Amino acid sequence: MARVTIKEIARRAGVSKGAVSYALNNQPGVSEATRARVLKVAEELEWVPNRAARQLSAARSETFGLVLARSAKTLSEEPFYMGFVGGVEEVLGEKSYALALQVVPDIAEEMATYRKWAAERRVDGVIVVDIRVDDPRIPLLRKVGLPAVLVGDPSLADGMTCVWTDATSAMNAALDHVASLGHRLVGRVAGPSDHGHVWIRDQAFNSASERLGLETRVVHTDFSGESGAAATRKLMTEGVRPTAVVYDNDLMAIAGLSVVNGLGLKAPDDVTLVAWDDSTLCRLTHPTLTAMSHNIVAYGSEVAHRLFDLLEGARPEAHLYSTPQLVVRESSGPPPAS
Amino acid sequence: MARVTIKEIARRAGVSKGAVSYALNNQPGVSEATRARVLKVAEELEWVPNRAARQLSAARSETFGLVLARSAKTLSEEPFYMGFVGGVEEVLGEKSYALALQVVPDIAEEMATYRKWAAERRVDGVIVVDIRVDDPRIPLLRKVGLPAVLVGDPSLADGMTCVWTDATSAMNAALDHVASLGHRLVGRVAGPSDHGHVWIRDQAFNSASERLGLETRVVHTDFSGESGAAATRKLMTEGVRPTAVVYDNDLMAIAGLSVVNGLGLKAPDDVTLVAWDDSTLCRLTHPTLTAMSHNIVAYGSEVAHRLFDLLEGARPEAHLYSTPQLVVRESSGPPPAS
DNA sequence: GCGCGGTACTTAACCGGTTCGGTTAACCAA
């Protein structure tokens, strides 16, 4: 079964290669009758465009790039990424675009990948996650001219297209929740503060607790389950024990719950726990976890759509995707009487 | 900054395009002196090969394909996939191959993707996961001539290259463990039985329990947390309650633990729980979960290596990757005195 | 009758590599 090319279609339809190309791409230059005839032949021969050939001449790769700068192990633990990738895929699939996914150890490698992709014309655009404060990837992407959608707050995006969730409002909602339950000393187990969204939440956490007159204790971690457990142990056993803890992802919240249980404490009787991101895991623990919930799969889809828009000439803009919603579950309760 | 091509290199090095191609690809046909000179010029100009052009003429795409036939939501819950993908990526990165990842709703769509990829010459080979009994993908891949490595048992692979873990031995170890603790009635929360590895474990579970003189109760599910919870509730509240339960993945085990807790029962006092796959989550619950452990990231790497081997002409063969090892944790204990 | 504009094509260059047949010059054996 030899490859079927437009040359063959042209032969059978009795027209030239060029005409076939116009017909197949819905471009003017052929009559409706001819177009129909070409389409019919292409159909019969089960023609599919050769990506490489199209890319070579049209300079489009019909591929989006996504680089994840985390270890494979971390990625497997964090439900966020797979859900996000799934959402992106859903949109790409519709337009028969492909996703080039690369997993690298650090941001330096990530930047090297962008350079390579740009030089190779490997991708039409990239999706950039985990935006940092003063992110070095932003000037690089500008320099190499790679269209990009950033997943992060507009204040960090330096004018590039970004999609963000309103972490500030969400943090306010989270603290309103624990404050209204009567908590006065609130802990926070945060990610690394060079991550943009962590930094944003830090700010929001501080101003909200000031507004509500709450005392706070914050521990920064690396997002892993282990460090979430360690941070929780520290909060629970050293110094004044907070009666509520807000986590930066659900993995650390689950680890925290386990530590709380292990210390012979009870949630919510002794401490109220609030997770962030709300994957299914939050409904599988006992007690179930209160969480700031948003739809991560849809988040990925939204980002992919924005990248298509950008390629079609949309001006760079900040798009608010959603504000995570508070979902109250069993891990919420009033502080212990003490 | 115009694109730098081998034509430019040829001009500067004073040789023909062809010679440059030979030099850059380490092929005979140029002298060492010329090769060195060309390499130096290419280096200076920061030349990178254009993938599309190379693919078009050489008919290699330097891309592997992986299709996941699960919903994005399921994928985000299951730590297995992201870890596996990460492991594959590690190997591909070294050889600067790319991974084309596609998420589709079902096997029919997956097969359509293979057809398309084969026609487009989109990928050099594919990795196929979740092999079924009498898997329809196997004849299709043969027909369209797509090199493939199957992730699954040799008995299901019909002579194609596959990488497998010895689930039978692992299941024996798991049941030896619970039997040695004194359990006589063992439950099993299994995945859907049309999945090959589930089927294998079903067989192994039956023959091992027969060997050990155990009574059994098996519930089949769809691998999700919800269905794992439902299955556990059924085992715990309807009919004779098993004193130990073996799960087919860790997500369901965690959901099961939550149900056990919710029913006012204790692990391991009332029931011993054994998970499968052992992601970090098993160490984050309270009590921690006994699990059949294997390194999923390395599993992905192994599979990727085998696909490279296959493309380099290795004969199709079954490769035993590993046997999951029993890791005993807090959820294991003797059956209640009753 | 002539020029003009538009439609429906054809032709051929081009994208950036790979590869194959052919040429040249150096070397070697008879």
Added chain:
DNA sequence: TTGGTTAACCGAACCGGTTAAGTACCGCGC
């Protein structure tokens, strides 16, 4: 000296599309 090899390199075709430029034909207005 001559015929035959061989290494080193050149030139051009080719992969399968896209697209700018060119052509043939038709209808229309003046």
